[in-house]
Amino acid sequence: MDNVQANPAIHHHAPPQGFIRKNVFSLDHKVIGLQYYGLALVAVFIGMVLSWLMRIHLGWTNAAIPLLDKLSANGAPGGVMTPEYYLSLMTMHGTIMVFFVLTNAPFAGFGNYFLPIQIGAEDMAFPRFNMMSFWTTLVAFLVLITAFFVADGPPIAGWTSYAPLSAVGKDAGPGQALGQTLWAVSIALFCIGQLLGSLNFIATTLDLRTKGMTLSRMPISTWAWFITACIGLLAFAVLLPACILLILDKTAGTSFFIPGGLVVSDNLQPHSGGSPLLWQHLFWFFGHPEVYIAIVPAFGIVSHIIPVFIRKPLLGGTRVMLGCIIAIAFLSYMVWGHHMFLSGMSPYSAMLFSVPTLIITIPSVVATLMWTGSLYGSSIRFTTPMLFCLGFISVFITGGLSGFFLAQPSIDVYLHATYFVVAHFHFVMAVAAIFGIFAGTYFWAPKMFGRMMNETLGKWHFWLTFIGVYCIFMPMHYLGLAGNVRRYAAFTDNYLMPLIPVHQFITVAALCTGAAQFIFFYNLIHTRFWGPKASDNPWDATTLEWDTTSPPPFDNFGGRHLTVSNGPYEYNVQGAKGDYIMQTSPEKPVPKS
Amino acid sequence: MSEATVGEGHAALIESSPYGIQSKKLAMWLFIVSDACTFAALLVGYGFLRIGSLNWTKPFDFSPSIINALVMTVILLTSSLTMLAAVGAAKAGNRPRVFRWLGFTMLLGAIFAAMHLREWFKLFSEGWGLQANPMGGDPQFGATFFGVTGLHLLHVVSGVVALAVIALGYSSKRLDANHVETAGLYWHFVDIVWMFVFPLLYLMNMR
Numbered sequence: 001m002d003n004v005q006a007n008p009a010i011h012h013h014a015p016p017q018g019f020i021r022k023n024v025f026s027l028d029h030k031v032i033g034l035q036y037y038g039l040a041l042v043a044v045f046i047g048m049v050l051s052w053l054m055r056i057h058l059g060w061t062n063a064a065i066p067l068l069d070k071l072s073a074n075g076a077p078g079g080v081m082t083p084e085y086y087l088s089l090m091t092m093h094g095t096i097m098v099f100f101v102l103t104n105a106p107f108a109g110f111g112n113y114f115l116p117i118q119i120g121a122e123d124m125a126f127p128r129f130n131m132m133s134f135w136t137t138l139v140a141f142l143v144l145i146t147a148f149f150v151a152d153g154p155p156i157a158g159w160t161s162y163a164p165l166s167a168v169g170k171d172a173g174p175g176q177a178l179g180q181t182l183w184a185v186s187i188a189l190f191c192i193g194q195l196l197g198s199l200n201f202i203a204t205t206l207d208l209r210t211k212g213m214t215l216s217r218m219p220i221s222t223w224a225w226f227i228t229a230c231i232g233l234l235a236f237a238v239l240l241p242a243c244i245l246l247i248l249d250k251t252a253g254t255s256f257f258i259p260g261g262l263v264v265s266d267n268l269q270p271h272s273g274g275s276p277l278l279w280q281h282l283f284w285f286f287g288h289p290e291v292y293i294a295i296v297p298a299f300g301i302v303s304h305i306i307p308v309f310i311r312k313p314l315l316g317g318t319r320v321m322l323g324c325i326i327a328i329a330f331l332s333y334m335v336w337g338h339h340m341f342l343s344g345m346s347p348y349s350a351m352l353f354s355v356p357t358l359i360i361t362i363p364s365v366v367a368t369l370m371w372t373g374s375l376y377g378s379s380i381r382f383t384t385p386m387l388f389c390l391g392f393i394s395v396f397i398t399g400g401l402s403g404f405f406l407a408q409p410s411i412d413v414y415l416h417a418t419y420f421v422v423a424h425f426h427f428v429m430a431v432a433a434i435f436g437i438f439a440g441t442y443f444w445a446p447k448m449f450g451r452m453m454n455e456t457l458g459k460w461h462f463w464l465t466f467i468g469v470y471c472i473f474m475p476m477h478y479l480g481l482a483g484n485v486r487r488y489a490a491f492t493d494n495y496l497m498p499l500i501p502v503h504q505f506i507t508v509a510a511l512c513t514g515a516a517q518f519i520f521f522y523n524l525i526h527t528r529f530w531g532p533k534a535s536d537n538p539w540d541a542t543t544l545e546w547d548t549t550s551p552p553p554f555d556n557f558g559g560r561h562l563t564v565s566n567g568p569y570e571y572n573v574q575g576a577k578g579d580y581i582m583q584t585s586p587e588k589p590v591p592k593s
Numbered sequence: 594m595s596e597a598t599v600g601e602g603h604a605a606l607i608e609s610s611p612y613g614i615q616s617k618k619l620a621m622w623l624f625i626v627s628d629a630c631t632f633a634a635l636l637v638g639y640g641f642l643r644i645g646s647l648n649w650t651k652p653f654d655f656s657p658s659i660i661n662a663l664v665m666t667v668i669l670l671t672s673s674l675t676m677l678a679a680v681g682a683a684k685a686g687n688r689p690r691v692f693r694w695l696g697f698t699m700l701l702g703a704i705f706a707a708m709h710l711r712e713w714f715k716l717f718s719e720g721w722g723l724q725a726n727p728m729g730g731d732p733q734f735g736a737t738f739f740g741v742t743g744l745h746l747l748h749v750v751s752g753v754v755a756l757a758v759i760a761l762g763y764s765s766k767r768l769d770a771n772h773v774e775t776a777g778l779y780w781h782f783v784d785i786v787w788m789f790v791f792p793l794l795y796l797m798n799m800r
Contacts, residue, residue, distance in 0.1 A: 210606070237629075238630055275641060
């Protein structure tokens with residue numbers, strides 16, 4: 001034990017005492033992971049309710065929504081949403097979902113919980129940074145939520161917060177003064193939390209792997225979290241100054257993003273010399289890697305779970321999937337301009353961004369082929385986690401296919417800012433990444449809570465959600481091709497009115513799918529407190545998290561220092577006891593003769 | 594405490610890091626990478642706005658403005674040298690020398706900050722501000738100049754504070770040579786950023 005104490009990187013803290021230390025201000029990565037996950041659950045619930053409000057308004061524009069006037073008397077007099085309030089709800093929906101759900105749950109949530117365990121470590125390299133990063137993220141969330149309750153309401157500029165609308169202030173609309181500033185402060189704080197987290201993940205993965213856990217023996221989910229942290233380290237570092245410049249524009253009278261001669265609401269704005277395009281460049285330089293931060297952990301989780309339920313390693317092994325993820329991460333920094341095809345940029349610049357965007361589809365397709373190819377000829381155990389992995393593959397393909405179209409400027413001219421784009425990003429982000437979160441939840445709940453989730457409820461949840469999301473988002477491709485512009489609160493033009501029945505169908509599908517999520521909430525809560533007890537390794541899986549109790553003790557392995565002898569996915573091994581060999585087992589796979 | 598790399602002394606328990614440095618030093622390198630991206634974003638923004646500007650002002654005469662900035666540059670570079678000496682002394686275990694050289698570094702950093710603030714206040718008195726350009730040109734000059742140099746100044750001041758914390762910790766033996774070296778990494782980073790800020794914001798704005 002003493003020689004371990006000499007290593008400054010290993011923290012041998014005694015088990016925490018007291019409720020506050022154990023559950024609130026905890027240094028334990030498992031508690032912090034669950035705190036992030038809980039924050040994401042609250043955030044997704046709020047984001048989902050916002051989407052229902054939006055959808056109801058889109059289908060039935062003059063509907064009086066009960067209780068909405070309590071939330072905002074200005075925004076919804078008599079319960080009927082004003083167009084500006086629709087934009088506010090849309091802005092908050094996007095911001096909450098992209099930042100506080102999709103960046104939190106798969107990366108900070110599951111990553112914090114399982115990365116140290118999967119590499120055989122006792123905790124993250126910097127537990128105090130870890131705690132700080134969660135609390136910073138929580139404060140960021142609370143700052144954002146206060147925007148609902150300030151006099152003028154939340155901002156209306158969308159999650160992308162384009163200048164000059166976001167920078168001009170009160171003249172630009174309700175919520176653009178204090179609401180928008182709160183948004184910028186919240187996101188700046190979020191950046192700081194994420195940077196601290198990324199630092200921790202990278203240092204932990206490089207420095208705290210247990211004996212025998214070479215980089216090539218790390219599970220693919222660990223690699224995915226590690227690479228996500230690398231992407232985040234650079235991306236959030238650019239969003240932070242962008243938000244600070246925006247705050248300066250709004251509070252200190254600068255004009256980083258506001259050009260001269262701008263007349264808004266009949267008022268000549270007292271600014272000049274700035275560039276709205278600068279905001280777009282800075283934002284999307286962050287924004288594109290951000291969407292890969294949202295999906296790469298899901299790649300990792302799905303690639304980690306599939307071998308367990310086909311009882312075979314993934315086609316191509318960890319190596320090919322890792323190569324795909326690294327290629328995607330690298331290319332993600334070169335494509336940001338594809339969000340700006342219609343910003344007035346030169347067609348030559350557009351081509352410069354379009355080419356790497358099309359190239360990035362190659363590793364994505366290879367990854368998809370690896371998953372589907374692994375399924376071929378396999379005997380699949382259709383558990384709920386596996387169903388969500390299969391669903392992930394399906395929606396990722398669907399969402400990716402629409403990406404091919406949007407990647408080409410000549411087609412994007414027609415499809416930009418239509419519902420085609422909305423369909424694309426919801427499929428790849430809202431559905432695929434969420435399915436990754438669901439797969440991870442059902443798979444790892446036995447380990448985290450020591451209890452098995454109910455399979456019947458899980459299957460109902462899967463099928464209702466899977467059918468539901470297709471009903472919601474498939475028609476949006478059609479709407480986009482028909483010219484339906486996005487971010488409109490109502491459709492009053494002649495060419496849009498015939499599309500309203502499609503919107504109404506989508507709304508009904510959205511409400512039903514939303515209702516189906518309560519099956520999941522119920523299942524999760526019920527399992528946590530009253531579920532049937534789980535064994536240490538209920539799925540017969542090989543990686544290190546299954547070599548400890550369910551739930552793990554505070555130092556993850558009860559004082560044991562594991563030695564890893566095998567790779568992460570030794571399934572269907574000839575002559576092994578059972579059909580798998582755990583990573584920590586001294587048994588070696590017999591080479592095929 | 595000896596220069597312990599991760600894995601040394603308990604090779605039986607942990608895989609060694611591919612970088613062979615302590616976690617805290619690795620964390621500082623990672624922080625430096627992200628902070629470099631932040632400064633890069635700001636400098637790119639400055640370039641973007643400047644290239645797009647029709648009436649950019651170049652307010653700095655060689656004397657006294659550029660000479661002042663040159664002196665500041667020499668001071669900051671010297672402080673990096675003194676920091677190197679402090680790290681060297683720490684590695685050699687020469688405790689009194691560490692405090693001496695850390696002291697010099699903090700002093701030079703403080704002088705840099707004071708000269709910078711003096712320059713700022715002189716500009717304010719001439720009518721420059723975040724959006725004010727007394728020479729009638731693009732108001733973006735003030736925004737970008739004060740924005741970029743302001744962020745750098747913040748890093749210098751927090752660096753001086755951090756060095757004080759390191760010195761205190763080193764004197765009470767709570768911290769060791771590795772911590773001094775890690776602080777040195779930060780200090781050199783702040784210096785390197787200045788080596789970009791000086792040509793881009795001072796020399797290129799010379800009248």
